[in-house]
Amino acid sequence: xxxxxxxxxxxxxxxxxxxxxxxxxxxxxxxxxxxxxxxxxxxxxxxxxxxxxxxxxxxxxxxxxxxxxxxxxxxxxxxxxxxxxxxxxxxxxxxxxxxxxxxxxxxxxxxxxxxxxxxxxxxxxxxxxxxxxxxxxxxxxxxxxxxxxxxxxxxxxxxxxxxxxxxxxxxxxxxxxxxxxxxxxxxxxxxxxxxxxxxxxxxxxxx
Amino acid sequence: xxxxxxxxxxxxxxxxxxxxxxxxxxxxxxxxxxxxxxxxxxxxxxxxxxxxxxxxxxxxxxxxxxxxxxxxxxxxxxxxxxxxxxxxxxxxxxxxxxxxxxxxxxxxxxxxxxxxxxxxxxxxxxxxxxxxxxxxxxxxxxxxxxxxxxxxxxxxxxxxxxxxxxxxxxxxxxxxxxxxxxxxxxxxxxxxxxxxxxxxxxxxxxxxxxxxxxxxxxxxxxxxxxxxxxxxxxxxxxxxxxxxxxxxxxxxxxx
Numbered sequence: 229x230x231x232x233x234x235x236x237x238x239x240x241x242x243x244x245x246x247x248x249x250x251x252x253x254x255x256x257x258x259x260x261x262x263x264x265x266x267x268x269x270x271x272x273x274x275x276x277x278x279x280x281x282x283x284x285x286x287x288x289x290x291x292x293x294x295x296x297x298x299x300x301x302x303x304x305x306x307x308x309x310x311x312x313x314x315x316x317x318x319x320x321x322x323x324x325x326x327x328x329x330x331x332x333x334x335x336x337x338x339x340x341x342x343x344x345x346x347x348x349x350x351x352x353x354x355x356x357x358x359x360x361x362x363x364x365x366x367x368x369x370x371x372x373x374x375x376x377x378x379x380x381x382x383x384x385x386x387x388x389x390x391x392x393x394x395x396x397x398x399x400x401x402x403x404x405x406x407x408x409x410x411x412x413x414x415x416x417x418x419x420x421x422x423x424x425x426x427x428x429x430x431x432x433x434x435x
Numbered sequence: 436x437x438x439x440x441x442x443x444x445x446x447x448x449x450x451x452x453x454x455x456x457x458x459x460x461x462x463x464x465x466x467x468x469x470x471x472x473x474x475x476x477x478x479x480x481x482x483x484x485x486x487x488x489x490x491x492x493x494x495x496x497x498x499x500x501x502x503x504x505x506x507x508x509x510x511x512x513x514x515x516x517x518x519x520x521x522x523x524x525x526x527x528x529x530x531x532x533x534x535x536x537x538x539x540x541x542x543x544x545x546x547x548x549x550x551x552x553x554x555x556x557x558x559x560x561x562x563x564x565x566x567x568x569x570x571x572x573x574x575x576x577x578x579x580x581x582x583x584x585x586x587x588x589x590x591x592x593x594x595x596x597x598x599x600x601x602x603x604x605x606x607x608x609x610x611x612x613x614x615x616x617x618x619x620x621x622x623x624x625x626x627x628x629x630x631x632x633x634x635x636x637x638x639x640x641x642x643x644x645x646x647x648x649x650x651x652x653x654x655x656x657x658x659x660x661x662x663x664x665x666x667x668x669x670x671x672x673x674x675x676x677x678x679x680x681x682x683x684x685x686x687x688x689x690x
Contacts, residue, residue, distance in 0.1 A: 336543050357541055363585050364537050410538040413497045417531040418603060419523060419555030 230274040230332045235341040242329040249321035254314040292319040447473045447635040478650035479639040482681040485656040487639035491609045495529035530605030534612040536592035546580035552603035570601035590621025608636040643685040
């Protein structure tokens with residue numbers, strides 16, 4: 229049912245949940261529990277399957293873990309570990325909330341709402357372009373991966389998998405830079421002069 | 436169809452002794468001169484790496500990356516020299532279609548993408564909306580405005596790109612490999628659309644059958660030099676010339 233809320237309500241609900249998750253001290257167990265329950269409830273309301281959230285979290289946790297693990301290593305005693313747990317819990321809750329938001333709000337609606345909140349056009353243009361080309365990049369990565377496995381006639385070892393993944397990411401970066409160049413050329417060709425008019429003028433009254 | 440209508444008074448595109456190299460690299464283009472008359476359709480042919488795309492990118496000032504402030508008059512469009520002070524005027528006149536439509540479709544919806552050019556030209560929202568409507572209709576995609584640019588077939592994406600170019604009402608079209616990877620139907624549709632366009636066109640392509648169908652004249656580029664220029668049938672029908680530059684006489688001109 230969250231899907232039909234007014235756009236502002238959805239955005240503010242998400243911001244409120246993230247603020248709550250990041251402001252409540254981790255030592256206040258019950259409070260943290262309440263916040264977690266609210267976020268969980270929001271997912272249930274929006275009928276987002278828990279398995280879906282879990283799968284996304286599995287990708288997110290290793291990164292979060294790497295960020296957090298430096299703290300107990302650098303800070304002696306209990307304080308370091310407390311910070312470690314804090315980051316894990318807050319990261320998980322905020323990430324789940326962000327997942328909730330992108331699932332209840334179509335991306336262009338999110339952009340329109342942010343624009344009405346006077347978020348700078350440059351940021352909106354970056355978000356808009358990123359959303360557009362994420363899929364193009366993903367397709368490109370997929371093609372390279374298939375081409376690679378087509379010539380790999382056995383199951384790769386873990387080391388080989390990681391190594392080839394690193395190569396693919398490197399190639400993808402170079403291709404992405406080339407593409408960015410061409411996109412810039414295409415924008416210039418149609419009279420772009422650095423102002424994001426297509427965001428400025430069109431969000432309010434599109435067909 | 437083969438007569439060239441070039442008169443000194445009316446020239447849509449003039450290129451005079453154009454040479455270009457990337458910094459520190461070998462010459463990509465050497466001493467290229469030609470003119471295009473208004474309404475004329477030119478086929479730009481040659482093997483891969485001949486410099487076709489590089490030449491096209493000069494026509495609307497995407498190359499060289501630093502344009503001269505003072506017009507050296509190497510290239511002019513409708514009499515307007517391609518130089519830094521006139522660059523927006525030049526780009527308004529030259530519509531550029533990129534080879535990969537994904538490079539050109541950067542907005543989330545078809546409507547926003549086609550409206551991008553008109554809005555940059557300073558049109559009001561209502562005028563821009565009208566332009567979008569008209570140019571989508573002219574490529575046979577009326578009603579596609581709210582569609583996402585991610586969920587279109589390749590042929591449709593090319594046509595949306597072309598609508599975005601038409602929406603700026605250019606007098607010259609520069610098309611880089613417009614027919615590559617299109618299925619026959621999408622290719623036929625695109626040819627039909629290009630035939631409707633009233634301005635001049637320069638089409639870089641490997642699809643020589645389309646060139647026979649569409650183009651009044653042909654420029655043959657190889658190794659960065661203009662090797663031959665003339666009426667389509669004369670150039671593409673010359674087996675010795677075509678062979679020398681790694682091309683083939685198209686089926687329709689054989690025998």
